[in-house]
Amino acid sequence: MNSITLAFIGDAVYEVYIRDFLVKKYGTKVNDLQKKSLDYVSAKSQRKHLEKLIASNFLTEEEIEIFKRGRNAHGGKSKSSDIITYKIATGLEALIGYLHLNKKEDRIKEIIEFIVRN
DSSP states (O other): OOHHHHHHHHHHHHHHHHHHHHHHHHOSOHHHHHHHHHHHHSHHHHHHHHHHHHHTTOSOHHHHHHHHHHHHSOOOOOSSSOHHHHHHHHHHHHHHHHHHHTTOHHHHHHHHHHHHHO
């Protein structure tokens, strides 16, 4: 499956996991939840979290390769971030999409737990 398709599904899966975490931690005030979600779901925040995952050697070699494929894929562009940040965020989304489609939900949970704790 191509990397842009992986990112497409990964974006949705990642957001659901983050929203689930936020509701459990902060309750039900949607305005507050939306503001807090920017710490996780914006391209800038996704880049920050991905860089921490890599610096901490949290990702496997296979996961890094999938991220790189997603990062290097030709796709859209962002109005709200620079191209490098956008591509890195796309790479993270592609990784989450790959894990989801390969039924590796436990690994997605591990990655999300790392992200919300760091």
